[in-house]
Amino acid sequence: MSRQADAPGAFDIDADYKPLRDRVRDELRQRIIDDVYPAGTRLVETEIAAQLGVSRLPVREAIRALESEGFVKTIPRRGAVVVELSAQDVEELFDVREALEVLASQQAATRATKAELRRVRSILTRARKALDAGDHIALGKANEAFHDEILKLSHNTLLQALLEPLQGRLHWLLRQTGDPYDLFEEHSAWFEAIASGSAHLAAERAREHARLNREIVRKLLAERHRQTPSA
Amino acid sequence: MSRQADAPGAFDIDADYKPLRDRVRDELRQRIIDDVYPAGTRLVETEIAAQLGVSRLPVREAIRALESEGFVKTIPRRGAVVVELSAQDVEELFDVREALEVLASQQAATRATKAELRRVRSILTRARKALDAGDHIALGKANEAFHDEILKLSHNTLLQALLEPLQGRLHWLLRQTGDPYDLFEEHSAWFEAIASGSAHLAAERAREHARLNREIVRKLLAERHRQTPSA
DNA sequence: AGTGGGGATACTGTATACAGGATCCTAAGC
DNA sequence: GCTTAGGATCCTGTATACAGTATCCCCACT
Numbered sequence: 001m002s003r004q005a006d007a008p009g010a011f012d013i014d015a016d017y018k019p020l021r022d023r024v025r026d027e028l029r030q031r032i033i034d035d036v037y038p039a040g041t042r043l044v045e046t047e048i049a050a051q052l053g054v055s056r057l058p059v060r061e062a063i064r065a066l067e068s069e070g071f072v073k074t075i076p077r078r079g080a081v082v083v084e085l086s087a088q089d090v091e092e093l094f095d096v097r098e099a100l101e102v103l104a105s106q107q108a109a110t111r112a113t114k115a116e117l118r119r120v121r122s123i124l125t126r127a128r129k130a131l132d133a134g135d136h137i138a139l140g141k142a143n144e145a146f147h148d149e150i151l152k153l154s155h156n157t158l159l160q161a162l163l164e165p166l167q168g169r170l171h172w173l174l175r176q177t178g179d180p181y182d183l184f185e186e187h188s189a190w191f192e193a194i195a196s197g198s199a200h201l202a203a204e205r206a207r208e209h210a211r212l213n214r215e216i217v218r219k220l221l222a223e224r225h226r227q228t229p230s231a
Numbered sequence: 232m233s234r235q236a237d238a239p240g241a242f243d244i245d246a247d248y249k250p251l252r253d254r255v256r257d258e259l260r261q262r263i264i265d266d267v268y269p270a271g272t273r274l275v276e277t278e279i280a281a282q283l284g285v286s287r288l289p290v291r292e293a294i295r296a297l298e299s300e301g302f303v304k305t306i307p308r309r310g311a312v313v314v315e316l317s318a319q320d321v322e323e324l325f326d327v328r329e330a331l332e333v334l335a336s337q338q339a340a341t342r343a344t345k346a347e348l349r350r351v352r353s354i355l356t357r358a359r360k361a362l363d364a365g366d367h368i369a370l371g372k373a374n375e376a377f378h379d380e381i382l383k384l385s386h387n388t389l390l391q392a393l394l395e396p397l398q399g400r401l402h403w404l405l406r407q408t409g410d411p412y413d414l415f416e417e418h419s420a421w422f423e424a425i426a427s428g429s430a431h432l433a434a435e436r437a438r439e440h441a442r443l444n445r446e447i448v449r450k451l452l453a454e455r456h457r458q459t460p461s462a
Numbered sequence: 463a464g465t466g467g468g469g470a471t472a473c474t475g476t477a478t479a480c481a482g483g484a485t486c487c488t489a490a491g492c
Numbered sequence: 493g494c495t496t497a498g499g500a501t502c503c504t505g506t507a508t509a510c511a512g513t514a515t516c517c518c519c520a521c522t
Contacts, residue, residue: 019307019505044473055507057288060474064292068299070389076250077474077513092389095334103330158301158323162393250475277503286477291504308483308504464522471516479508485501492495 020054025062027052032071032082033172039084043072069165071172085173090217093169098210100163101150105190105206106199108153117195120149124188131184144171146187153194173217186212251285256293258283263302263313264403270315274303300396302403316404321448324400329441331394332381336421336437337430339384348426351380355419362415375402377418384425404448417443 028048031037043063049056063080066072074080085093123146130138147167151160186209193205259279262268274294280287294311297303305311316324354377361369378398382391417440424436 017307021505046473056474057506061292061295064295065299068296070392076248078515079474089389092387095338095387096331096389096393099330099334100327103326107326156323156326158320158327161301162327252475275503287504288476309485310504466519466521468519469517471514473512473514475510475512477508477510479506481506482504484503487500488498490495490497492493 020058021061021065024048024052024054024058025065028062028066029069029071029168032066033168033175035176037082039082041082043080043082045079070169085169087221090173090221093166093173094210094214094217097163097166097170098207098214100159100166101147101210102203102206104151104154104156104159104163105194105202107156107159108150109194109197109199109202111155112153112194116149116153120146120153120191123149124184124191127184127187131182140171140175143183143187146191150190150194183209183213251289252292252296255279255283255285255289256296259293259297260300260302260399263297264399264406266407268313270313272313274311274313276310301400316400318452321404321452324397324404325441325445325448328394328397328401329438329445331390331397332378332441333434333437335382335385335387335390335394336425336433338387338390339381340425340428340430340433342386343384343425347380347384351377351384351422354380355415355422358415358418362413371402371406374414374418377422381421381425414440414444 028037028043037043045056045059045063049059052059063072063074067074067080071083072080073083083089123142127139127142127146130136130142144167148164151163151167154160190202190205190209193201196202259268259274268274276287276290276294280290283290294303294305298305298311302314303311304314314320354373358370358373358377361367361373375398379395382394382398385391421433421436421440424432427433
């Protein structure tokens with residue numbers, strides 16, 4: 001997170017130290033998002049440990065972390081399983097996301113600095129380019145980065161801590177549903193509302209965006225369900 | 232929590248099994264809330280392990296859990312410390328609490344069953360009695376239970392999972408500030424709004440309640456700060 | 463052929479052991 | 493007297509080891 005945040009001149013040798021558990025957690029999360037471990041997959045500690053060349057303990061702690069992030073569910077004495085997001089889970093995810101993103105947007109409107117706004121604008125530019133180039137991967141990443149940045153503009157660390165894992169699950173969901181929708185106009189309008197400094201306007205845009213997004217995912221899921229009725 | 236909640240007729244031998252890590256976590260959380268471990272206290276794994284008569288591992292996992300709940304902060308290779316809630320932390324806590332409790336209240340208004348409403352009403356009665364008897368401890372517990380129940384009425388498990396630890400920290404804060412305020416009229420009005428079935432009204436009441444609560448805590452903290460300017 | 467029991471197996475839960483980094487104290491130098 | 497280098501100590505990070513429980517498969521019995 002904050003590499004050398006304070007004491008700018010200080011020597012900070014091996015500042016990029018990260019405990020094994022964190023690196024394992026990141027790796028496993030990525031595998032879940034990338035569908036290497038589809039829903040229902042059992043995460044067996046010994047297996048993963050052997051595969052990554054570490055002992056069971058870091059794996060164990062990583063799995064616990066993923067549990068608190070909502071990616072896996074563990075049953076006592078039975079181990080961890082990658083969760084399947086039910087329709088209700090998705091609805092709840094969007095319920096909470098909407099509430100928190102509206103708050104983030106409001107606070108961003110009143111607290112964002114000019115430099116921060118510039119940075120977000122540059123992300124939008126990146127998204128535009130990816131869209132024109134037809135690069136779906138880059139577009140998806142830019143869209144994810146956009147949401148992350150809006151979150152930072154709120155200057156509310158608790159909000160960030162809560163919303164980040166939720167967005168992780170949403171991105172997971174969106175990747176499952178296929179190619180990223182064209183959200184460029186949406187994001188632009190939302191961003192301008194924040195940049196205008198009006199908390200009210202920013203809130204309205206955030207809510208609108210969240211609802212549109214929810215509808216898109218609903219449709220995609222309904223489609224997918226029609227294709228694979230029972231699986 | 233939910234001992235043998237589902238499958239009423241099923242044999243569920245040792246249903247009350249709980250991994251050591253969970254029992255240790257509960258114990259440590261309680262100690263933090265009860266101010267046995269005041270803010271700034273270092274939680275040394277070996278110490279706690281010896282004291283509780285378990286090995287370091289369950290303690291380690293418990294500490295990780297408390298970290299994700301926001302009670303402690305761990306620095307790599309340095310260990311865990313009970314956090315001190317800064318003024319900004321408190322504000323953020325209330326920001327998020329307000330947003331989520333408004334959502335919970337809205338959903339409760341449209342989803343709560345008659346049986347559930349009866350249960351909440353009985354909690355209010357308990358609070359009333361505690362208030363009349365001047366039993367501050369019981370009043371505080373009833374108020375905490377009230378919030379927990381409202382949360383359940385929302386029938387939104389994600390919302391509950393997110394809000395529970397936040398409320399834990401709020402209760403911690405409120406206990407630090409001394410005797411529980413008289414929130415009976417407030418809670419009653421809020422409850423009636425939910426019982427009326429109007430999402431809009433329920434949302435308004437929830438917001439009002441959250442804001443009042445925030446003001447109370449602000450005043451208490453300002454007072455405490457005046458008494459202990461630097462500590 | 464179907465069902466129930468017994469044992470093997472696989473995995474988690476917990477304990478112990480060891481390695482390496484951070485802190486703190488002491489002592490020497492300025 | 494103050495500062496700083498060196499080492500001892502403490503504590504976390506990680507690995508290994510053992511115990512106990514759940515699952516599964518196979519075989520015997522009905």
